[in-house]
Amino acid sequence: MVSEHRPEQQRRVELHRVYEHEELVGHKVLVDRLWPRGISKASEPWDEWLRDAAPSTELRKWYSHDVDRWDEFVQRYRVELAEPPASNALVHLRDLADDGGLVLLTATRDVEHSAARVLRDELVAGG
16 A cells, blocks of 8 residues: 655644544544444444554553553554554555544543554654
C-alpha cells in the first residue's frame, strides 16, 4: 500500500472517547483492540473498527495505563506501528485523514495517555 500524503494540507484528526462521539463530523474509526464495554455490537455507532491500529495485546497488557510507563509505551508502540499489520492500518488511517475529517475513537478514560493519542500524533505529524 502506498499513501500519497499531501504536505501542503494539514490533516484534520480528532480524538474522542467512544461514548462521546454522536455529534462529531468525519469518518469515525474505533482504534481499540477490544470492543468497548456497554456498547452493543449490533449498534456499532462508528464507520469502522480497525483493531490492527491498536497496540499488540502484549504491549497493551504491559502498559496497563500506567502513566509512569507512558514514554516507554510510546516508543514501543511506534516500533509496532512501523511493521505490518499496524503499518498497513496506519496507511489506511492516513488515507482517510487525507480524504477529509477523521475521528479516532477509544474507550480509554485517559485519552491523553492512550494509544489513540499516539496514532493521532503520528497522523498529524505527517509521518
